[in-house]
Amino acid sequence: MPDSSPGVRPTLEAVAARAGVSRATVSRVVNGGAGVREPLVERVRRAVDELGYVPNHAARTLVTRRNGAVAVIIAEPEFRVFSDPFFEQQVRGISRELTAHDTQLVLLWVEGPGDYERIARYLGGGHVDGALAFSVHDDDELPSVVRRVQVPTVFGGRPGWPGAAGDAGVPYVDVDNRGGAREAVRYLLGLGRERIAHLAGPGDQTSATDRLAGYRDVLLDADPGLVAQGDFTEESGARAMAELLQRRPGLDAVFAGNDLMASGALRVLRERGLRVPQDVAVVGFDDMASVAEATDPPLTTVRQDIEGMGRLMVRLLMRALNQDGAPGAAGAAPASVITPTELVLRASA
Numbered sequence: 001m002p003d004s005s006p007g008v009r010p011t012l013e014a015v016a017a018r019a020g021v022s023r024a025t026v027s028r029v030v031n032g033g034a035g036v037r038e039p040l041v042e043r044v045r046r047a048v049d050e051l052g053y054v055p056n057h058a059a060r061t062l063v064t065r066r067n068g069a070v071a072v073i074i075a076e077p078e079f080r081v082f083s084d085p086f087f088e089q090q091v092r093g094i095s096r097e098l099t100a101h102d103t104q105l106v107l108l109w110v111e112g113p114g115d116y117e118r119i120a121r122y123l124g125g126g127h128v129d130g131a132l133a134f135s136v137h138d139d140d141e142l143p144s145v146v147r148r149v150q151v152p153t154v155f156g157g158r159p160g161w162p163g164a165a166g167d168a169g170v171p172y173v174d175v176d177n178r179g180g181a182r183e184a185v186r187y188l189l190g191l192g193r194e195r196i197a198h199l200a201g202p203g204d205q206t207s208a209t210d211r212l213a214g215y216r217d218v219l220l221d222a223d224p225g226l227v228a229q230g231d232f233t234e235e236s237g238a239r240a241m242a243e244l245l246q247r248r249p250g251l252d253a254v255f256a257g258n259d260l261m262a263s264g265a266l267r268v269l270r271e272r273g274l275r276v277p278q279d280v281a282v283v284g285f286d287d288m289a290s291v292a293e294a295t296d297p298p299l300t301t302v303r304q305d306i307e308g309m310g311r312l313m314v315r316l317l318m319r320a321l322n323q324d325g326a327p328g329a330a331g332a333a334p335a336s337v338i339t340p341t342e343l344v345l346r347a348s349a
Contacts, residue, residue: 010051018047069104070317071123071131071151075140077111084232084260085288086306087135090156093310094132101318103129116141124149130317132156132310138204143170154317156309158336160206169335171320173312175304177207177285180341181214184255184283184302187343189218193253193281197226199240199265201257208232211257211285226251230261237261241268252280253349259284259291259301266295266348281349287342297347304341312337 012030016023021040028036029044030053036044047053072094074081081087091107098105106128108119123131123146133142134156143161146153155172164170188196198215201208216222228244230236237256241264244251256262262284266276274280276297284292287303316337 010053012053015044015047015051015053018051019043067127067129068102069106069128070098070314071106071108071119071128073119073131073133073142074107074109075133075136075142076109078109080233081109085290086258086286089288089306090134090310093307094314095310096307097311097314101314103318110140110142113141116145120145120149123151129321130154132313132317134313135205136161137202138162138206152317152320154313154320156313158206158210160204160209171316171335173309173316173337173339174207175309175339176341177210178214178217180285180302180304180343181211181255182218183341183343184285185215185218187300188253188255188281188283188349191253191277191281191349195226195248195251196222196253196255197228197244197248197251198222199230199237199244199254199256199261200227201230201232201261203229205232208257215255223248230257230264232258232260234260234264234267237264238268239264241265245269245272254280254282256282256284259286259288259299262299262301262348263291263295266297266299270296277347277349283343283349287344292344292346295348300346300349301344302341303344305339309339312339 012023012026016026019026021044025036025040026044029041030048072091074087095105108122110116128151130152131146132154133146136142136155136157138160140161143159143164153171155170156174157172158174159170159172185196196219198212200212203209212227225247226244228240230240237260240261241254245268254265256265262282266282269276269280276282282299284299284301286306287301288306292299292301
């Protein structure tokens with residue numbers, strides 16, 4: 001229990017006196033420095049707890065040259081961020097890993113073109129040590145913003161913006177979107193399905209284009225009329241499903257680009273009196289439990305570890321920050337991490 005006097009903030013000197021060590025030793029311990037023997041570290045930490053000492057952030061920043069904060073930038077408007085459980089899971093993983101690193105999360109999102117200058121000013125103002133950015137579209141200004149202000153940044157998702165191929169070592173974490181799509185389509189073929197449709201995600205995001213590519217890898221001569229465009233929302237999945245049923249009423253399977261679009265497709269199939277999976281088998285992508293386990297019937301889907309990818313983004317950034325270099329630089333952390341997928345079987349296929 002802290003025993004400092006009311007209204008008096010404990011000092012480094014008080015902690016040093018309580019622990020029986022020098023002020024410099026206390027400073028190294030509380031600021032994460034190296035070179036202090038473990039018994040002394042434990043004595044300092046015990047004294048900190050007993051006195052209720054709270055490090056001075058400004059002083060700590062001078063010592064460590066770190067702010068203890070990371071910006072998490074979601075390149076989507078607020079309504080998408082709070083209505084799509086994908087973002088909730090991604091941010092949860094990021095938040096938990098940042099907490100483990102004693103680092104604060106600063107959440108930013110993009111409502112419109114005018115927000116990029118605001119984000120640039122904030123990042124360039126030295127408020128954060130680095131940034132994590134995801135849901136970046138091909139025409140997004142965000143990559144050029146972080147390049148201009150020179151803030152170490154890790155991206156969620158394979159880079160697809162113009163010139164990205166020439167940006168050697170762009171750090172990112174992604175799932176094997178193309179491989180997961182191939183697995184889903186092969187599974188449907190194994191069930192004897194012959195007219196497999198695809199509800200594609202937005203064409204300006206690599207996760208969607210990679211899943212479409214995986215679908216086409218397996219169905220080399222697929223009928224173009226069996227592909228309909230959505231935008232990863234449930235309503236777009238419903239619209240695309242209705243469009244497909246009008247255009248190709250004989251389809252017998254659907255691979256949806258994500259679980260939300262699959263949920264919209266299931267709703268339309270049910271409204272049209274089509275049985276799932278007897279008449280039309282459906283497979284999604286994501287395995288978001290709040291969606292896949294709540295659909296009627298429960299959704300067979302390709303699982304990606306969304307929360308785990310958020311954690312990996314943080315680890316990649318922290319490793320680079322601790323090496324005092326940009327992610328992907330020579331001798332620093334690996335530039336990218338691709339995580340595996342897994343087909344989760346439920347009643348819809």
